[in-house]
Amino acid sequence: MNNIIKRFIPQILAILFVVLIFGFLTLNAQTNMDNRGIDFGFDFLSQESSFDVQFSLIEYSGSDSYARAFLVGLLNTLLVSFISIIICTILGVIIGVARLSSNYLIKNSAAWYVEFFRNIPLLLQIFFWYYAALRALPMPEKANAWFGVTYMTVKGYYIPAMVWENLNVFLYCGLAAIISIIVMRNYASRLRDTQGKQIPVLLYSVALLIVLPLLSFIFGGVSLEFEIPELKKLSKISYIYEGGISLPPELIALVLALSLYTSTFVAECVRAGIEGVSKGQKEAAASVGLTPNQVLKLVIMPQALRIIIPPTTNQYLNLTKNSSLAAAIAYPDLVLVFAGTALMQTGKAIEIVSITMLTYLTISLTIAAIMNWYNKKIEIKEK
Amino acid sequence: MRKIMFKIIKQLTSVVAMFAVLFAFSTETMAAKKSKTLENTKKRGFVRCGVSQGLPGFSNADESGNWTGIDVDVCRAVAAATLGDATKVKFTPLSAKERFTALTSGEIDILSRNTTWTLSRDADIGLTFVGVNFYDGQGFMVRKGSGIASTSEFKNGTSVCTNLGTTTELNMRDFFDSRGISYEPVVFEKADEVVAAYDAGRCDTYTTDKSGLAAQRTKLSAPDDHVVLPETISKEPLGPVVRQGDSVWEDIVRWSLNTMIEAEEYGVNSSNADMMKTSNNPAIKRLVGAEGELGAAFGLDNEWNLRIIKQVGNYGESYKRNIADTGILPDRGPNELWTKGGILYVPPAR
Numbered sequence: 001m002n003n004i005i006k007r008f009i010p011q012i013l014a015i016l017f018v019v020l021i022f023g024f025l026t027l028n029a030q031t032n033m034d035n036r037g038i039d040f041g042f043d044f045l046s047q048e049s050s051f052d053v054q055f056s057l058i059e060y061s062g063s064d065s066y067a068r069a070f071l072v073g074l075l076n077t078l079l080v081s082f083i084s085i086i087i088c089t090i091l092g093v094i095i096g097v098a099r100l101s102s103n104y105l106i107k108n109s110a111a112w113y114v115e116f117f118r119n120i121p122l123l124l125q126i127f128f129w130y131y132a133a134l135r136a137l138p139m140p141e142k143a144n145a146w147f148g149v150t151y152m153t154v155k156g157y158y159i160p161a162m163v164w165e166n167l168n169v170f171l172y173c174g175l176a177a178i179i180s181i182i183v184m185r186n187y188a189s190r191l192r193d194t195q196g197k198q199i200p201v202l203l204y205s206v207a208l209l210i211v212l213p214l215l216s217f218i219f220g221g222v223s224l225e226f227e228i229p230e231l232k233k234l235s236k237i238s239y240i241y242e243g244g245i246s247l248p249p250e251l252i253a254l255v256l257a258l259s260l261y262t263s264t265f266v267a268e269c270v271r272a273g274i275e276g277v278s279k280g281q282k283e284a285a286a287s288v289g290l291t292p293n294q295v296l297k298l299v300i301m302p303q304a305l306r307i308i309i310p311p312t313t314n315q316y317l318n319l320t321k322n323s324s325l326a327a328a329i330a331y332p333d334l335v336l337v338f339a340g341t342a343l344m345q346t347g348k349a350i351e352i353v354s355i356t357m358l359t360y361l362t363i364s365l366t367i368a369a370i371m372n373w374y375n376k377k378i379e380i381k382e383k
Numbered sequence: 384m385r386k387i388m389f390k391i392i393k394q395l396t397s398v399v400a401m402f403a404v405l406f407a408f409s410t411e412t413m414a415a416k417k418s419k420t421l422e423n424t425k426k427r428g429f430v431r432c433g434v435s436q437g438l439p440g441f442s443n444a445d446e447s448g449n450w451t452g453i454d455v456d457v458c459r460a461v462a463a464a465t466l467g468d469a470t471k472v473k474f475t476p477l478s479a480k481e482r483f484t485a486l487t488s489g490e491i492d493i494l495s496r497n498t499t500w501t502l503s504r505d506a507d508i509g510l511t512f513v514g515v516n517f518y519d520g521q522g523f524m525v526r527k528g529s530g531i532a533s534t535s536e537f538k539n540g541t542s543v544c545t546n547l548g549t550t551t552e553l554n555m556r557d558f559f560d561s562r563g564i565s566y567e568p569v570v571f572e573k574a575d576e577v578v579a580a581y582d583a584g585r586c587d588t589y590t591t592d593k594s595g596l597a598a599q600r601t602k603l604s605a606p607d608d609h610v611v612l613p614e615t616i617s618k619e620p621l622g623p624v625v626r627q628g629d630s631v632w633e634d635i636v637r638w639s640l641n642t643m644i645e646a647e648e649y650g651v652n653s654s655n656a657d658m659m660k661t662s663n664n665p666a667i668k669r670l671v672g673a674e675g676e677l678g679a680a681f682g683l684d685n686e687w688n689l690r691i692i693k694q695v696g697n698y699g700e701s702y703k704r705n706i707a708d709t710g711i712l713p714d715r716g717p718n719e720l721w722t723k724g725g726i727l728y729v730p731p732a733r
Contacts, residue, residue: 340572
């Protein structure tokens with residue numbers, strides 16, 4: 001009995017307390033809204049939004065609903081986070097490893113890079129890229145072609161668009177390539193465990209990834225053409241590129257700022273991870289005759305990753321949440337489109353802000369879940 | 384056992400303490416509900432007024448932090464009427480996005496920030512519009528060198544800079560959609576960011592209320608290289624807004640604005656207001672508090688309107704000082720009295 005009291009009563013009280021606080025806050029908001037004649041409800045989501053958005057991954061126009069506008073904002077947030085996470089990971093790993101280099105120049109430039117980008121507030125970096133760096137770009141009519149067919153201008157980066165025929169066949173071939181690679185890898189590791197034979201898995205994987213989709217062009221009726229951006233005159237002095245894809249400068253500035261900033265933190269995680277593996281491991285691995293490459297791949301990295309993943313997950317979460325600073329430079333992310341324009345046009349502050357908060361929470365928890373799954377996968381498996 | 388009991392009692396007391404805090408808080412909100420905005424304003428000693436983050440002619444602060452503009456004058460008029468001193472106003476600069484939340488949450492008591500009166504804003508979101516102090520319409524600004532002379536010359540792919548959270552965003556869509564032109568909206572939260580982006584060539588055109596275009600043009604690096612197109616694509620009646628649910632405060636703000644307009648109509652201004660007390664015209668005498676008990680209806684003394692006219696001036700003086708003399712819009716256009724061919728017409732103060 002004593003034990004039960006000891007264990008449960010404080011917990012029940014704590015839960016009760018939390019429930020009461022939330023109840024009170026809800027009630028308080030409700031009375032205040034009633035007093036001011038504000039209705040609460042989510043009906044507005046199905047109403048016509050009647051505003052346009054600059055940049056969208058899905059078909060969207062002002063005659064679509066607020067729910068669709070929400071989706072547009074959400075996808076834009078996910079897009080900028082996804083691109084930035086990939087770039088910051090690549091940069092972070094390179095810089096992190098470079099910091100451990102024995103070359104004085106490489107080591108110190110990496111250290112300077114980290115200290116520089118880590119210690120300037122992110123919002124300022126976003127402003128720098130948007131208002132200073134990208135503003136120095138030429139107007140569309142004066143832009144020089146990069147790689148022959150892309151144009152970097154003050155109005156955005158114009159790249160050729162891919163026009164596919166039978167895209168689905170190509171995608172199926174790609175999928176088939178990935179599945180066969182997984183099967184082959186499993187087979188290879190079984191072969192190694194049972195018979196001690198090694199096959200060049202990487203080489204075969206690359207070959208599969210190239211050959212299978214290539215076959216789809218020859219036999220599957222797949223064809224790919226590029227639509228190249230062409231200069232079009234809007235008025236006597238103003239031009240634009242038409243055809244192709246336009247990446248707005250807002251997106252570019254945001255990706256640059258987010259990935260450069262976060263890459264410094266990732267770099268530190270990587271450095272900490274590698275330094276966290278004891279020297280003896282490396283020496284022992286070398287002494288049993290593994291090549292330096294094998295030492296890194298089979299001994300150091302598996303152990304380092306376990307140290308790297310959890311803090312890096314945090315950085316990915318931070319990056320995603322930081323992407324909401326997009327609103328400062330007119331990139332139409334979730335905050336700008338939904339918690340900005342939609343909120344203003346409907347006046348549904350409480351509803352929209354709670355939906356937005358829940359959405360960020362869901363994105364963050366999803367990223368955390370994926371990273372936890374990966375972390376579990378690479379944990380030491382006690383045998 | 385005693386130790387456990389002690390622990391539980393300790394936790395219980397902290398819970399009780401938290402409850403005490405909660406209840407104290409809730410009774411306070413109950414009290415605030417009963418008290419009128421006017422009482423709070425008198426107690427505080429200043430009027431809390433939401434304005435723009437800097438729109439010359441409407442609400443703009445100089446280097447020393449003095450606010451001027453016709454929107455500012457509405458708040459000053461309310462301060463003169465309720466507190467007897469037009470300078471007793473605390474101005475809160477707000478972005479278009481923040482403005483309504485600031486008002487409904489009680490951070491400010493008057494929103495006088497070139498805000499368009501629309502049905503949904505008036506009916507839906509807990510706001511009440513009290514009148515119109517500027518009749519405006521949305522227009523476009525382009526570079527002179529572009530050779531564009533009319534909105535009919537816009538082509539597919541035009542990029543348009545504008546402000547977030549405004550009726551402008553909606554009008555722009557109506558305009559381009561109805562003409563079947565595809566366009567790229569680039570929306571910023573702050574007006575200064577819009578100006579900077581347009582100035583840098585990010586956008587081909589800048590759209591907002593025409594008065595706003597005229598005012599913002601002065602902030603461009605080469606104002607003379609830009610021109611406002613003649614077409615007006617929307618109706619934008621701009622006016623002060625108050626929270627729903629305090630009808631006395633609503634009336635005070637409405638009639639402070641009306642007093643300024645009516646004073647111009649009767650030729651009463653800041654320099655002749657005192658002399659007008661002995662006028663033969665009863666309407667003028669009422670306007671300067673020499674006849675009738677107009678203030679009593681709001682719980683104000685009888686000279687509330689005289690103070691507005693003496694300290695802030697009539698609408699014509701305010702317009703001249705803020706908009707005409709600063710070169711923003713020398714021509715009053717629709718913002719002229721109904722007796723002189725404009726559409727300014729207010730109900731009689733009697």
